Amino acid sequence: MIIKKVKILNFKSLRDFEIEFNNDINIIVGNNESGKSTILEAINLALNGQLNGRQAINEISPYIFNLEIVNEFKADLVAGNTPLPPSILIELYFTSEDPKLASFKGTDNSEKSNELGIVASIEFDERFNDEYLSYIENPAQVKNIPTEYFKFNWHSFSGASLTKRGIPITTTLIDASTIRLQYGTDYYIQKIINDTLDPTQRTNLSLIYRGLKESFSSEEAIQEINDVLSDTSANLNEKALSVSIDVSQKHSWETHLTAYLDEIPFNYLGKGEQNILKILLALERQVEDSNIILLEEPENHLSYSTMSKLIKRVHEKCEGKQLILTSHNTFILNKLGLEKVILIANGTQTNLSALSEETQNYFRKLPGFDTLRLVIAEKPILVEGPSDELIVQKAYMMQNEGKLPIEDGWDIITVRGLSFKRFLDISILLGKQVVVVTDNDGNYAKNITGKYQDYLVHDFINICADTNNDYPTLEPQIVNDNTLENINIILGKEFESK
Structure with missing residues (x-):
């Protein structure tokens, strides 16, 4: 079912x-x-x-x-x-x-x-x-x-x-x-342990724990302490005052015993160790x-x-x-x-x-976390490589008083040029706005218009590329579109010529 x-x-x-x-x-x-x-x-x-x-x-x-x-x-x-x-x-x-x-x-x-x-x-x-x-x-x-x-x-x-x-x-x-x-005590762990034990084992555990508590009062040092307390209380009434461990609860072991892993109390383990132990115990017993x-x-x-x-x-x-x-x-x-x-x-x-199936096969082989970034990103920008990411990020910061793009919800995702269409397939499936910053590689008609013609019919997909075939990649495009003064400001350099 x-x-x-x-x-x-x-x-x-x-x-x-x-x-x-x-x-x-x-x-x-x-x-x-x-x-x-x-x-x-x-x-x-x-x-x-x-x-x-x-x-x-x-x-x-x-x-x-x-x-x-x-x-x-x-x-x-x-x-x-x-x-x-x-x-x-x-x-x-x-x-x-x-x-x-x-x-x-x-x-x-x-x-x-x-x-x-x-x-x-x-x-x-x-x-x-x-x-x-x-x-x-x-x-x-x-x-x-x-x-x-x-x-x-x-x-x-x-x-x-x-x-x-x-x-x-x-x-x-x-x-x-x-x-x-x-x-x-972690109640999640104790519940799993309790569920794992059969009734006889739970009863035996309770009896053994009760016995340990009762033996506490038999210790010589505890008896000496209770003698002193009894003498003190005798001045107030005829009843003897003493200290011991509460044995009145039927199943008090659940709140006083704790789990150990390699002799380390469960609560002192790292969060990861705690989580995996809980999941594995639940899988073994409850599933x-x-x-x-x-x-x-x-x-x-x-x-x-x-x-x-x-x-x-x-x-x-x-x-x-x-x-x-x-x-x-x-x-x-x-x-x-x-x-x-x-x-x-x-x-x-x-x-x-x-x-x-082609797109599914691609993402099955994709390492890292990029499979989900497009899904989770509020406003994704896809670029071809790390240098493109740095340039887009720098340009955004200069136009927005030093704010990083991610602070305004723009997530710049570096993907290989051949992967753009795979990510755009997800964009279409989700109806998610996406911007692609890519190179024309010397042939805008073929590498942009032709390659993305099936995607450009969607108004939420924006392909950004230079139409001038003389400037095939982002770096020479930036040099061409800016004065030498601007380039030096952008790069923090003092070049004398382009």
Whole structure:
């Protein structure tokens, strides 16, 4: 059983969003705040009924609603209308031949289509209608959505209400980036250890720990201390005062024992070591029985070699399952397959599988991070080499009071001349504005007009090249177009002639 499609309405950064998935591996990439993590959260909410690791009903907050819809709601109130508060809607559409999911089929979805699926919604509870009307009597004082009057609704496409036990789909969300410490214990690690032990082992561990605590009071030095305390308290009442370790809690080992790696406490390990250990433990224990694996940016804090080993392990453990992961890392894209990449930009989905096979093959072989730079860049400028990058950057700084292009969102990306068309293929797929600064190589008609004729029909693609064939590259073009004085200023030199 797999998720074939997810629809998200008004949840965090996603106003009205739809995404389709591959049956096996899905790599979600995009800029910060594009909604990558929100997609994983939405899937986990719909399958497990949880937000931030707690029951959804306990985590309903005004800040999980899309900001645009919140502002529209407040503007509607100020305009004198009485709108109902907006709702959050998440729909999962499944593909499955499992008879256990047959009862999940129906038309109770936004498309009214007869499908297998689940609906999770956070919506206004009409039982609080009177309280809500009282709350909005003075619209100018309404600063946010009154989520105190909301409920969590969870049902299948057949309309039947759901509970976690009633969903025959097991999912695992692995996010090792957030480490919550209390009393030296990482609860993520302790949960995995606790889940790994069988009931007998957990009981034995609790008994042994209790025994260690009780033996504390038997130490001679502790007995001497308690004798002194007892004598002191005898002056106040007839009861003996002593110190010991609390043994009243049944399972206190969870909050007092910590994990070690090569005799080093887990919390003293480097962030990269902590993250990879968490991910590997989760993969070993939780993935085995899961149908769907959600993995949040596994590359965090990892070196290239460590990440290579981790991704190989992820690929092995998740074989035959649906894997949905988010990433900013080009290596992961190339390792797991470029055709599995889903680009998220401006609230829309683009699949790199839509690129030509020639372009896909090119990017599979491309080292470094350039595969993603065009996607993530706000305003990309493509140049042929390092010298071109320096010249364009210097010219921009001179025209903009010393500001670097990247400070205004212009990302100068150095690519080989033969690669321009491959990057422009992605630009067309995304509808992204891009500027190309290139050489005419002595033949403008052939190397610019002819070469890029299929790309120049798009108004968001701008090819910048000198039309004069006597100046085939950028450097002589600059010399030709500037006075000697300007060239010396630009280069910080004192040349006597061009």
